Amino acid sequence: MIAPTGGGIITGLYAGAAPLLLILTFLGFGAFFLRAWRLYRYMRLGRDEARIDHPWRRVRDELVVYLGQRKLLKRPYYVRGLAHAFIFWGFIVITIGTVDLLVDGIIGFHLPGAGNAVFAWTIDIFAVLVLASIAIALVRRVFFPPPRMHVALDGYVILGMIAILMITLLLFEGAGLAAGNLEKGFTPPPIAGAILRSFVFPGESSAVVFFWSWWTHVVTVLAFAAYLPQSKHLHIVTTLPNVFFRKQTPRGALGLIKDIENQETFGAASIRDFSWKQLLDGYTCTECGRCSDNCPALATGKLLDPQKIVLDIRDQLLRDGPKLLGDAKAETTPPAHYLESKPEELWACTTCAACVEACPVTIEHIDKIVDMRRHLTLMEGSAPPEAQRAMTNIERAGNPWGEPRETRGDWATDLGVPTFAEKPDAEYLYFVGCAASVDRRNQKVARALVKVLRTAGVSFAILASEETCNGDPARRIGNEYLWQMQAQRNIDTFKKYGVRKVIASCPHCFNTIANEYPQLGGNYEVIHALQLVDRLISEGKLKVGRGTAEAVAYHDPCYLGRHNGIYNQPRAVLDAIPGVQRVEIEPHNRERGFCCGAGGGRMWMEENVGQRVNHRRIEQLLAINSGATKVASGCPFCLIMLEEGVGAKGVQDQIRPVDVLELVAGRIEN
Amino acid sequence: MKILIPLKQVPDSTVRVKVAPDGTSVVTEGITWSISPYDEYAIEMALERKDADPSTVVAVVTVGPERSRDALRQALAMGCDEASLVRAEGAAPLAVARALAKVVAEAKPDLVLCGKQASDDDQGFVGPALAELLGWPHVATITKVVPAEGAVELWREVEGGHEVWKAPLPALATVHKSEKEPRYPSLPGIMKAKKKDIPERPLDALGVDVAAPTWTVVSMEPPPARGGGKILRDGDAKQIAERLATALRDEAKVL
Numbered sequence: 001m002i003a004p005t006g007g008g009i010i011t012g013l014y015a016g017a018a019p020l021l022l023i024l025t026f027l028g029f030g031a032f033f034l035r036a037w038r039l040y041r042y043m044r045l046g047r048d049e050a051r052i053d054h055p056w057r058r059v060r061d062e063l064v065v066y067l068g069q070r071k072l073l074k075r076p077y078y079v080r081g082l083a084h085a086f087i088f089w090g091f092i093v094i095t096i097g098t099v100d101l102l103v104d105g106i107i108g109f110h111l112p113g114a115g116n117a118v119f120a121w122t123i124d125i126f127a128v129l130v131l132a133s134i135a136i137a138l139v140r141r142v143f144f145p146p147p148r149m150h151v152a153l154d155g156y157v158i159l160g161m162i163a164i165l166m167i168t169l170l171l172f173e174g175a176g177l178a179a180g181n182l183e184k185g186f187t188p189p190p191i192a193g194a195i196l197r198s199f200v201f202p203g204e205s206s207a208v209v210f211f212w213s214w215w216t217h218v219v220t221v222l223a224f225a226a227y228l229p230q231s232k233h234l235h236i237v238t239t240l241p242n243v244f245f246r247k248q249t250p251r252g253a254l255g256l257i258k259d260i261e262n263q264e265t266f267g268a269a270s271i272r273d274f275s276w277k278q279l280l281d282g283y284t285c286t287e288c289g290r291c292s293d294n295c296p297a298l299a300t301g302k303l304l305d306p307q308k309i310v311l312d313i314r315d316q317l318l319r320d321g322p323k324l325l326g327d328a329k330a331e332t333t334p335p336a337h338y339l340e341s342k343p344e345e346l347w348a349c350t351t352c353a354a355c356v357e358a359c360p361v362t363i364e365h366i367d368k369i370v371d372m373r374r375h376l377t378l379m380e381g382s383a384p385p386e387a388q389r390a391m392t393n394i395e396r397a398g399n400p401w402g403e404p405r406e407t408r409g410d411w412a413t414d415l416g417v418p419t420f421a422e423k424p425d426a427e428y429l430y431f432v433g434c435a436a437s438v439d440r441r442n443q444k445v446a447r448a449l450v451k452v453l454r455t456a457g458v459s460f461a462i463l464a465s466e467e468t469c470n471g472d473p474a475r476r477i478g479n480e481y482l483w484q485m486q487a488q489r490n491i492d493t494f495k496k497y498g499v500r501k502v503i504a505s506c507p508h509c510f511n512t513i514a515n516e517y518p519q520l521g522g523n524y525e526v527i528h529a530l531q532l533v534d535r536l537i538s539e540g541k542l543k544v545g546r547g548t549a550e551a552v553a554y555h556d557p558c559y560l561g562r563h564n565g566i567y568n569q570p571r572a573v574l575d576a577i578p579g580v581q582r583v584e585i586e587p588h589n590r591e592r593g594f595c596c597g598a599g600g601g602r603m604w605m606e607e608n609v610g611q612r613v614n615h616r617r618i619e620q621l622l623a624i625n626s627g628a629t630k631v632a633s634g635c636p637f638c639l640i641m642l643e644e645g646v647g648a649k650g651v652q653d654q655i656r657p658v659d660v661l662e663l664v665a666g667r668i669e670n
Numbered sequence: 671m672k673i674l675i676p677l678k679q680v681p682d683s684t685v686r687v688k689v690a691p692d693g694t695s696v697v698t699e700g701i702t703w704s705i706s707p708y709d710e711y712a713i714e715m716a717l718e719r720k721d722a723d724p725s726t727v728v729a730v731v732t733v734g735p736e737r738s739r740d741a742l743r744q745a746l747a748m749g750c751d752e753a754s755l756v757r758a759e760g761a762a763p764l765a766v767a768r769a770l771a772k773v774v775a776e777a778k779p780d781l782v783l784c785g786k787q788a789s790d791d792d793q794g795f796v797g798p799a800l801a802e803l804l805g806w807p808h809v810a811t812i813t814k815v816v817p818a819e820g821a822v823e824l825w826r827e828v829e830g831g832h833e834v835w836k837a838p839l840p841a842l843a844t845v846h847k848s849e850k851e852p853r854y855p856s857l858p859g860i861m862k863a864k865k866k867d868i869p870e871r872p873l874d875a876l877g878v879d880v881a882a883p884t885w886t887v888v889s890m891e892p893p894p895a896r897g898g899g900k901i902l903r904d905g906d907a908k909q910i911a912e913r914l915a916t917a918l919r920d921e922a923k924v925l
């Protein structure tokens with residue numbers, strides 16, 4: 001920062017101002033910390049939760065997500081993301097300058113390196129980039145407000161303050177240079193230098209300009225500090241801890257309720273039932289609306305809006321926080337069992353993670369939704385009746401369809417697939433899952449996989465009627481108890497047969513066994529069938545012959561893609577099939593893939609509000625106009641939903657839903 | 671009001687029933703048991719009354735072997751207040767009705783709700799027999815119960831509408847369906863039910879003779895395996911309909 005140390009006039013003005021500056025600083029930051037302390041105490045009303053595992057990953061995330069702004073620079077937000085990144089980086093640089101300015105103004109001491117040309121240049125350039133980015137942000141707010149963003153006065157106040165900071169900064173830097181604050185061999189930075197040259201502040205006037213711009217700058221800084229905690233722009237501060245304390249367990253894993261038989265309450269029924277981190281999420285929400293932009297439920301007219309889920313919690317915390325702090329037990333005021341989010345909102349979620357993926361500040365929406373569902377299901381027993389039926393079926397028959405338990409392995413009898421009891425030395429367990437076991441359409445996929453595995457010489461066996469539902473639908477409906485029972489049952493069976501390696505053709509089985517069974521001590525090497533097929537092909541163990549040439553669109557299952565980052569292997573399998581030309585369902589592909597509508601237990605619930613999610617997906621598929629005659633996926637539920645969708649849209653003769661495994665199996669010799 | 675529900679534990683509807691080698695019973699080894707669906711409706715109906723009026727007491731009782739305790743626990747988990755077990759192996763329906771008559775005489779409920787039939791034997795016998803033994807009014811296949819001064823209104827679904835019957839208390843009704851699907855128990859409900867004491871006594875302690883058979887099962891046979899279906903595909907709707915009619919007349923001989 002260019003310090004007015006040389007010129008007599010300026011020094012005089014400046015020196016006398018130190019006490020005033022001290023008082024203003026004290027007020028500005030005092031207001032900041034007072035409010036921040038209150039917010040902290042509200043946050044601590046939440047329940048405890050340890051978030052300190054994997055410290056190095058946390059530091060890395062801080063560098064990549066906070067400093068690197070990684071989650072802002074995403075399709076389709078590149079321009080706005082970059083504008084934001086510049087404001088942010090500029091802000092960091094200029095904050096260092098501001099600290100130097102205040103310290104110097106009060107105690108006359110410069111931060112090391114603060115006086116040199118590199119620093120002056122950096123600040124100068126960033127000030128201009130920030131101004132340009134603010135211009136972009138303003139134009140966007142005024143002329144192209146994004147549909148879901150809350151455009152409010154708050155945003156303009158913050159942008160205005162930052163703009164004032166940048167303009168006054170450039171002005172007093174220029175005036176300072178004019179007043180002769182140049183050190184020896186100091187090349188004036190470009191913008192301040194241009195101001196210096198174009199305005200030409202001679203003698204007295206440069207001092208006046210310096211005086212006023214400097215003070216305006218300082219007062220604005222302190223006003224900014226005082227205002228920040230009242231504003232959604234508090235995220236500048238809260239993102240730092242929010243990223244650090246983000247979940248480091250796999251995204252697809254929901255939290256375990258420990259010692260469930262001895263708990264008295266389950267899930268979230270009030271603000272205090274959320275963890276402090278879930279409340280911190282609320283403080284951190286920037287109200288950007290990216291989560292909502294990408295939510296399939298909201299897009300198809302459901303009541304659910306992920307941004308609202310987060311903000312309802314925050315608003316309620318700010319509203320009820322004072323009362324709750326006053327009354328430590330808070331049994332009565334506000335009502336102990338009360339949250340803004342309505343069951344209808346909560347039941348609409350497919351747990352597709354589009355919101356989690358889109359959120360630039362690592363807010364975890366699904367965990368909140370599932371916590372609230374846990375209350376509804378476990379405490380109130382008020383899950384939708386069809387979901388209750390599915391859970392009862394899981395309990396009694398071991399599959400949500402309610403097909404007889406004993407018939408689970410029937411699809412494989414004519415193929416002579418061995419069970420583990422018959423082939424105890426099998427290398428892999430093929431965990432078939434409920435859909436491929438009992439749903440006729442998906443039994444074909446299981447048969448295709450058997451053919452592939454046999455061709456490649458993979459040693460495997462199944463559990464047939466000893467296998468039971470992995471528990472995923474139950475857990476996502478909020479029935480943690482049933483999930484634990486199902487998981488434990490499978491883990492016990494795996495143990496009985498010494499299972500170590502598991503193949504799953506269903507991404508939900510894959511996700512649960514790989515990411516959630518370790519919570520109950522079940523650790524296996526789990527591989528999705530398409531990952532395995534990709535490996536078999538690249539190792540030369542599986543040769544896929546040429547079939548009819550056809551264009552095939554790939555639909556990303558949420559629990560392969562966003563939940564587990566498996567985007568490339570299924571595509572590699574498609575690309576390895578001679579004659580198949582892979583088509584992308586742009587722009588809704590890869591991490592922006594659009595849910596089929598079946599996740600989160602939604603497969604088992606009625607969908608009679610708005611458009612059906614799978615019908616929207618078929619529209620997206622038809623909109624790419626690619627000439628694809630098949631749409632391939634790697635998930636039995638996607639397959640069921642896509643089948644229903646093409647039927648409802650009357651396009652089953654144009655485009656046929658398949659599993660990638662069927663395409664492979666159809667092109668290998670017996 | 672006190673409501674008593676006699677419930678029966680039956681093989682779950684998801685179980686594929688097999689005839690045992692003796693040819694007169696079904697295999698019960700390792701199968702899943704649950705509350706007979708119409709009894710579940712009866713429980714739900716009673717609990718809906720309890721939701722509306724918390725002073726309502728809902729009790730369940732079953733006549734059955736040790737394993738039928740699970741069915742009672744399930745009922746408690748759903749929200750019933752009391753449960754008791756009358757231990758018996760293979761009691762005939764009349765013996766069950768007689769035992770229940772003793773239980774009712776002790777428990778003095780205002781209303782007894784049975785399922786309209788149990789989903790295993792489908793006899794629809796116990797409800798009416800119990801009403802007869804007690805000398806109480808009996809209304810069959812109800813879908814709703816509404817308390818009225820010293821009486822109950824019992825709703826029945828009939829073709830194109832419903833009838834409302836009124837019975838003085840005490841009364842017995844058999845249940846066809848509840849307004850809502852039987853509720854899924856809450857977890858605290860399950861935990862509470864696990865700890866709850868379920869008193870039991872043997873059937874003969876009630877002075878009922880189990881061995882008074884009124885009938886015997888002569889034989890049980892599974893239905894013949896179904897042959898493969900036939901898909902009539904070629905031709906327009908008219909042609910297909912004609913061929914279908916021919917097939918129904920000549921092959922299936924139903925026309």
Ligand SMILES: Cc1cc2nc3c(=O)[nH]c(=O)nc-3n(C[C@H](O)[C@H](O)[C@H](O)COP(=O)(O)OP(=O)(O)OC[C@H]3O[C@@H](n4cnc5c(N)ncnc54)[C@H](O)[C@@H]3O)c2cc1C
Pocket residue numbers: none
């Ligand atoms: C509880 C209930 C009570 C009813 N009571 C009466 C009543 O008393 N009197 C009355 O007139 N109506 C009654 N109905 C209505 C009546 O049953 C139906 O409206 C009518 O049968 C529908 O005929 P459809 O031509 O649309 O055939 P669909 O509804 O399409 O099918 C009827 C039957 O035809 C056969 N079938 C259809 N398509 C095929 C095919 N492609 N291949 C082979 N077989 C096929 C199947 O057996 C199918 O179950 C009742 C309906 C219900 C649900």
Ligand code: SF4
Pocket residue numbers: 291294295296297298304305306348349350351352353354355356365366
């Ligand atoms: S997980 Fe998917 S459906 Fe649920 S709120 Fe997020 S975006 Fe919407």
Ligand code: SF4
Pocket residue numbers: 284285286287288289290291292306307310358359360361362363
């Ligand atoms: S939750 Fe995240 S994505 Fe959604 S509005 Fe808030 S900051 Fe944006």
